[in-house]
Amino acid sequence: MTAEPLLSLRGLTVDFRLPQGVMRAVDRVSFDLAPGEVLGIVGESGSGKSQILFSLMGLLASNGTVGGQAVFQGQDLLSLRPKELDRVRGTSLSMIFQDPMTSLNPYMRVGDQLAEGLILHKGLSRSAARAEAVAMLDRVRIPDAAARARRYPHEFSGGMRQRVMIAMALLVRPALLLADEPTTALDVTIQAQVLDLMAELAREIGTAIILVTHDLGVVARLCDRVVVLYGGRIMEQGPAEALFEAPAHPYARGLLQATPRLDEALTPRLGTIPGTPRSGGAMLPGCPFEPRCPLRLPVCAQVQPALTARGGTLAACHLEAER
Amino acid sequence: MAVDRPLSTFQLQLRRFAQNRLAMLSVFVLLLIVLGCFFGPYAFPFDGEEADFDYIGAPIDFSSPHLFGTDDFGRDLLVRVLEGGQVSLTIGFLGALTAGGIGVLYGAIAGYVGGRLDGLMMRCVEILYGFPYVILVILLSLLFGGGNLALFAAIVFTLWLTPAVIVRAQAQSLTRREFVEAARAGGMTGTGIVLTHIVPNCLSVVLVYGSLLVPEVILSESFLSFLGIGIKEPQASWGNLIQTGTAAMDTDLRLLLLPGGLLAAVLLCLNFIADGLRDAFDPNDR
Amino acid sequence: MLRFIGKRLWDGGLTLAALVTLTFFVMRLAPGGPFSRSRKISPEVLANIQAAFHLDEPVWKQFARYVWGLLHLDLGPSTRFRDYSVSDLILSGLPYSLTIGFWAVVVASLVGVSLGIIGALRRNQPADYLAGLIGVVGIAVPIFVIGPLCQLVFGLKLGWLPVGGSGQGWRSLVLPVLVLSLPNIAYISRLTRSSMIETLRENYVRTARAKGLGGGRVLRAHVLRGALLPVVAYLGPATAAIITGSILIETVFAVPGIGRHFVDAALNRDYPLVMGITLLYGALLIFFNIGTDLLRGWMDPRLRHGR
Numbered sequence: 001m002t003a004e005p006l007l008s009l010r011g012l013t014v015d016f017r018l019p020q021g022v023m024r025a026v027d028r029v030s031f032d033l034a035p036g037e038v039l040g041i042v043g044e045s046g047s048g049k050s051q052i053l054f055s056l057m058g059l060l061a062s063n064g065t066v067g068g069q070a071v072f073q074g075q076d077l078l079s080l081r082p083k084e085l086d087r088v089r090g091t092s093l094s095m096i097f098q099d100p101m102t103s104l105n106p107y108m109r110v111g112d113q114l115a116e117g118l119i120l121h122k123g124l125s126r127s128a129a130r131a132e133a134v135a136m137l138d139r140v141r142i143p144d145a146a147a148r149a150r151r152y153p154h155e156f157s158g159g160m161r162q163r164v165m166i167a168m169a170l171l172v173r174p175a176l177l178l179a180d181e182p183t184t185a186l187d188v189t190i191q192a193q194v195l196d197l198m199a200e201l202a203r204e205i206g207t208a209i210i211l212v213t214h215d216l217g218v219v220a221r222l223c224d225r226v227v228v229l230y231g232g233r234i235m236e237q238g239p240a241e242a243l244f245e246a247p248a249h250p251y252a253r254g255l256l257q258a259t260p261r262l263d264e265a266l267t268p269r270l271g272t273i274p275g276t277p278r279s280g281g282a283m284l285p286g287c288p289f290e291p292r293c294p295l296r297l298p299v300c301a302q303v304q305p306a307l308t309a310r311g312g313t314l315a316a317c318h319l320e321a322e323r
Numbered sequence: 324m325a326v327d328r329p330l331s332t333f334q335l336q337l338r339r340f341a342q343n344r345l346a347m348l349s350v351f352v353l354l355l356i357v358l359g360c361f362f363g364p365y366a367f368p369f370d371g372e373e374a375d376f377d378y379i380g381a382p383i384d385f386s387s388p389h390l391f392g393t394d395d396f397g398r399d400l401l402v403r404v405l406e407g408g409q410v411s412l413t414i415g416f417l418g419a420l421t422a423g424g425i426g427v428l429y430g431a432i433a434g435y436v437g438g439r440l441d442g443l444m445m446r447c448v449e450i451l452y453g454f455p456y457v458i459l460v461i462l463l464s465l466l467f468g469g470g471n472l473a474l475f476a477a478i479v480f481t482l483w484l485t486p487a488v489i490v491r492a493q494a495q496s497l498t499r500r501e502f503v504e505a506a507r508a509g510g511m512t513g514t515g516i517v518l519t520h521i522v523p524n525c526l527s528v529v530l531v532y533g534s535l536l537v538p539e540v541i542l543s544e545s546f547l548s549f550l551g552i553g554i555k556e557p558q559a560s561w562g563n564l565i566q567t568g569t570a571a572m573d574t575d576l577r578l579l580l581l582p583g584g585l586l587a588a589v590l591l592c593l594n595f596i597a598d599g600l601r602d603a604f605d606p607n608d609r
Numbered sequence: 610m611l612r613f614i615g616k617r618l619w620d621g622g623l624t625l626a627a628l629v630t631l632t633f634f635v636m637r638l639a640p641g642g643p644f645s646r647s648r649k650i651s652p653e654v655l656a657n658i659q660a661a662f663h664l665d666e667p668v669w670k671q672f673a674r675y676v677w678g679l680l681h682l683d684l685g686p687s688t689r690f691r692d693y694s695v696s697d698l699i700l701s702g703l704p705y706s707l708t709i710g711f712w713a714v715v716v717a718s719l720v721g722v723s724l725g726i727i728g729a730l731r732r733n734q735p736a737d738y739l740a741g742l743i744g745v746v747g748i749a750v751p752i753f754v755i756g757p758l759c760q761l762v763f764g765l766k767l768g769w770l771p772v773g774g775s776g777q778g779w780r781s782l783v784l785p786v787l788v789l790s791l792p793n794i795a796y797i798s799r800l801t802r803s804s805m806i807e808t809l810r811e812n813y814v815r816t817a818r819a820k821g822l823g824g825g826r827v828l829r830a831h832v833l834r835g836a837l838l839p840v841v842a843y844l845g846p847a848t849a850a851i852i853t854g855s856i857l858i859e860t861v862f863a864v865p866g867i868g869r870h871f872v873d874a875a876l877n878r879d880y881p882l883v884m885g886i887t888l889l890y891g892a893l894l895i896f897f898n899i900g901t902d903l904l905r906g907w908m909d910p911r912l913r914h915g916r
Contacts, residue, residue, distance in 0.1 A: 058818075059818060059819060087821060091821070097815070103812045106813070106909075116822065117820045
């Protein structure tokens with residue numbers, strides 16, 4: 001990290017009030033993001049990765065509370081007043097959601113949905129905003145964009161809708177794009193195509209991306225840096241190359257072994273991580289991965305390990321530190 | 324959590340219903356009213372059509388034999404209201420049960436058989452749906468010449484449509500399910516499949532909508548009796564008691580308030596119970 | 610679009626035809642006749658009157674005669690008010706009924722939708738509970754109980770408004786309209802509240818918020834349309850509810866509208882008048898159902914292309 005970071009998280013914590021008590025979904029997560037950088041956040045479902053994005057956007061469910069700091073372009077997103085947050089969300093921070101089928105308003109023409117942000121935040125006239133919307137739809141390769149802009153979402157396929165979402169998110173030329181598993185709901189055959197399109201456009205505009213996914217293949221292809229999350233805590237983070245080369249944390253290693261690789265097509269069997277993640281793991285005193293860890297030490301259940309440097313990455317594990 | 328024996332969905336739903344305090348309170352109040360209406364009159368030495376010439380138009384007086392007084396004919400108001408309740412409640416529950424039953428069978432058959440018969444049957448329902456409901460009830464109760472049975476038939480005839488439509492939709496989706504396929508492959512007859520597989524699996528939907536039917540039937544009955552078309556004097560029903568009460572309300576409000584209040588309480592309870600059932604059986608619909 | 614309207618009109622016509630047939634034969638099968646209640650009249654006079662109204666003919670012939678008249682827009686003469694035709698009676702009552710019905714729908718929609726929106730936005734706060742209370746009263750207390758009570762309080766005791774009739778202009782309208790709209794306010798507010806809460810949870814509303822549109826604009830541009838669709842769908846059934854209610858309202862408040870005519874006519878076996886009003890109600894219902902469907906199609910593009 002050389003230049004001033006675009007986004008800097010310090011001790012981000014997300015709690016949910018539930019009937020059974022308070023559940024911690026994200027626990028003291030800190031990382032930096034440089035302008036134009038692509039960061040992948042990987043982890044299993046329930047690891048809190050999506051909640052990080054929602055908390056940045058101010059879109060947590062009503063029973064959620066957020067702590068810590070998230071400094072974006074010099075201001076703390078978490079302490080902005082609603083008006084200021086709307087300003088940021090409309091101009092320099094965008095998000096793409098998981099489910100393109102339900103994320104577009106079914107009662108509104110696609111072009112109008114794209115244009116309304118420009119009219120409100122950039123002060124464009126209706127016709128100018130529409131023209132920009134059409135141009136953007138064209139760039140995400142919607143065929144016959146001018147006519148398509150006058151159509152309603154249900155007349156688009158799933159892949160097209162997600163490309164519309166990408167167009168909508170990038171239309172305001174944001175400095176940062178948050179993408180929450182943007183392709184899980186899509187056909188496998190078009191997932192890569194949509195992701196590549198997103199990354200390519202973001203590069204052209206100079207937009208940084210935080211990509212939340214559980215697909216390590218996607219991370220390897222698109223991301224500069226990776227954060228591995230488990231039970232709401234960062235297990236390991238570092239440059240993608242270094243992490244894929246030599247993962248230091250047992251969980252990161254397990255994840256990599258559970259991913260099929262083309263160049264090792266003949267491995268007899270895909271690795272699995274035994275057990276299932278426990279919800280609320282972030283509330284245990286020790287390492288959240290301890291119950292499933294094949295290499296656990298007695299200390300793991302008591303003391304939460306800190307992130308320390310190993311090789312090219314930072315990992316939170318007692319094991320490596322003792323070695 | 325200790326897991327002894329997995330509860331069936333139905334048991335879970337009942338448990339969820341039992342946790343709804345408002346609904347349980349309503350069940351309790353409703354039970355009290357029902358018991359009061361059916362057994363209360365036996366506590367008095369006279370019945371509701373007997374005139375007591377010593378007490379004509381008597382006011383509320385808890386020390387007299389007529390606790391809530393009498394009407395202009397010297398008939399005991401409380402007993403009349405309770406007896407009226409018998410009529411209203413019986414018509415309400417029996418009516419909902421019958422209308423629901425007809426609707427379930429009709430809908431289950433249409434949904435299971437499908438094809439042209441289904442089209443024809445639903446077409447009939449659509450046409451009947453286009454009828455102004457009150458008009459039909461009024462006409463039919465006139466045709467049957469008034470009286471409990473006539474009123475009952477008229478109300479049932481107009482209220483079976485909605486359950487039929489709901490059950491048909493349910494039956495249609497059930498018909499495509501594997502266990503129905505299996506039953507058919509196993510040589511079960513159409514009638515058997517409808518009765519053993521389709522109808523029981525529609526029951527929770529029917530329960531939810533049926534519970535909404537009961538207040539509707541009661542309301543229809545009292546509405547007609549109020550207009551003088553349904554249950555007629557001297558037999559008491561909440562509708563005609565309210566009508567009598569309305570005529571005398573500027574001098575004596577109790578004739579209106581007692582039957583009106585009881586009717587409102589019953590409708591309220593039934594609506595809360597219906598809401599509770601819907602929440603318990605249909606968690607998506609909140 | 611035109612095909613859709615055409616199909617619905619055709620269906621509506623079928624419904625009306627079925628309605629006419631059913632009503633006609635039910636009336637004739639019912640015991641008693643238009644003149645059976647009158648004071649004792651000599652058999653000769655009765656026969657004369659019967660003949661004048663063609664009641665001596667076989668039923669099928671009477672039916673054919675009626676349908677023939679109907680096709681010429683002739684609803685026939687009233688058997689009770691002998692100097693009036695059914696059309697005269699309907700036209701004399703219709704303005705009262707339409708005025709009350711129209712305002713009741715307006716009041717019910719405006720108040721019901723507002724209460725529902727407030728309830729959904731201020732969930733489990735005093736405003737929500739107040740709206741819920743109004744809903745409970747509207748559903749549990751029938752028109753024919755709350756109507757007389759309002760007459761008693763606002764008419765007799767306080768003397769603010771007339772107890773009934775139609776002689777005092779808008780002042781005579783206030784109570785009937787309010788009482789008639791109450792059950793619909795209750796229903797519409799519950800409907801609005803629950804569909805509003807559901808819509809607020811929709812992913813596309815989250816998208817709108819993510820665009821930084823601000824609460825007010827999210828609500829107006831994105832939430833309301835989806836939330837109001839079920840309410841619009843209820844407008845058809847609401848017409849039926851208003852018709853039902855207006856029969857009671859006109860009886861309770863002594864309004865000389867067609868609802869009251871209808872009850873009188875039914876009790877007195879005024880066959881042609883009953884038929885005429887039944888037809889009118891049926892036609893109104895069909896008309897509003899088609900209107901509702903068109904409005905929904907206009908609001909929801911998915912319905913428009915689905916058909």
